[in-house]
Amino acid sequence: MHSYSLIAPAKINLYLEILGDRADGYHELVMLLQSISLADRLELRANGRQAFRIHCDSPQMPPQEQNLAYKAAQVMSQQFPDSFHQFGGVDITIEKHIPVSAGLAGGSTNAAAVLVGLNLMWELGLTQPELQEIAAQLGSDIPFCISGGTAIATGRGECLDPINSPDWLWVVLAKYRSLEISTPWAYNTYRQQFGDTYLTDADSIQSRASRVHSSPLVEAIVGQNGAQIGQQLYNDLEKVVLPEHPKIARLKGALQRSGVLGTLMSGSGSTVFALCDSQAQAERIKQELTDDLTDPDLGLWVAQLCSNGIHVGAVAKK
Numbered sequence: 419m420h421s422y423s424l425i426a427p428a429k430i431n432l433y434l435e436i437l438g439d440r441a442d443g444y445h446e447l448v449m450l451l452q453s454i455s456l457a458d459r460l461e462l463r464a465n466g467r468q469a470f471r472i473h474c475d476s477p478q479m480p481p482q483e484q485n486l487a488y489k490a491a492q493v494m495s496q497q498f499p500d501s502f503h504q505f506g507g508v509d510i511t512i513e514k515h516i517p518v519s520a521g522l523a524g525g526s527t528n529a530a531a532v533l534v535g536l537n538l539m540w541e542l543g544l545t546q547p548e549l550q551e552i553a554a555q556l557g558s559d560i561p562f563c564i565s566g567g568t569a570i571a572t573g574r575g576e577c578l579d580p581i582n583s584p585d586w587l588w589v590v591l592a593k594y595r596s597l598e599i600s601t602p603w604a605y606n607t608y609r610q611q612f613g614d615t616y617l618t619d620a621d622s623i624q625s626r627a628s629r630v631h632s633s634p635l636v637e638a639i640v641g642q643n644g645a646q647i648g649q650q651l652y653n654d655l656e657k658v659v660l661p662e663h664p665k666i667a668r669l670k671g672a673l674q675r676s677g678v679l680g681t682l683m684s685g686s687g688s689t690v691f692a693l694c695d696s697q698a699q700a701e702r703i704k705q706e707l708t709d710d711l712t713d714p715d716l717g718l719w720v721a722q723l724c725s726n727g728i729h730v731g732a733v734a735k736k
């Protein structure tokens with residue numbers, strides 16, 4: 419059987435607005451999701467057993483059973499027991515480049531790669547929408563990670579409408595490595611503080627969500643206007659995370675003062691990113707921050723906005 423090496427890009431949020439509560443306990447969201455070139459690499463290799471094993475070089479990864487990549491493999495074996503029986507389990511080796519608990523969908527994109535990889539290895543022939551339906555059971559960001567690029571995301575985040583990627587833009591990502599923010603904490607705190615502003619009827623939510631298609635941000639992306647994109651970046655979760663973690667707010671301020679197109683916290687943080695109009699600008703800002711902040715806990719990465727989700731890096735025959 420073939421073994422597959424898959425590239426799993428991280429994502430950033432160019433926009434995240436919380437509209438209201440859902441009956442399933444999640445939030446109704448409007449987001450603009452964007453893949454970036456910072457990516458993990460996953461190797462999937464048949465192991466001749468009736469089990470999955472995860473190997474990872476990062477000590478920060480959760481234990482196997484809590485790992486989203488493992489959960490994705492388990493779901494596939496439950497949904498396709500005959501194929502699991504026929505082809506057997508898989509050893510999944512994750513080469514980690516995306517920081518963990520960073521608001522960059524690192525765990526989600528690993529799970530997405532496992533779904534795509536098992537579809538190939540077990541010759542299931544599932545279409546992308548079919549894979550995304552399975553992905554939505556595992557996490558709100560995972561359907562997007564499969565297709566990647568740039569997409570308007572509504573509902574829980576799983577209803578996707580792709581648009582052209584502003585892939586000429588670059589980002590500097592900045593994250594204090596020891597600072598991890600729990601996503602449920604961020605959403606629950608937002609509900610406590612801003613729940614009284616939530617839209618409550620389905621029609622208002624629907625019409626608010628559909629307005630994003632003609633929003634200034636989407637128009638700026640379609641019109642390839644980098645300055646306008648930078649000005650329209652927005653994330654509701656900043657309202658709860660930044661006051662709780664002034665360190666992140668100061669980091670965002672330092673990035674903003676460096677003359678970039680715009681800055682934003684991604685997802686529930688703790689990564690903040692600065693949008694840049696060239697690789698040279700991004701590299702210069704990364705160097706300036708390294709020199710000015712001299713904090714060994716601060717991680718900085720340069721990445722390009724990109725138009726692809728999970729893709730095969732290499733195929734090898736056993």
Ligand code: C5P
Nearest residue numbers: 444445447557558559574575601602605
């Ligand atoms: O779907 P996922 O497991 O990635 O979500 C993590 C957490 O983020 C959820 O447990 C929930 O607290 C919050 N969330 C939410 N509404 C969404 C997506 C996520 O409240 N649409």
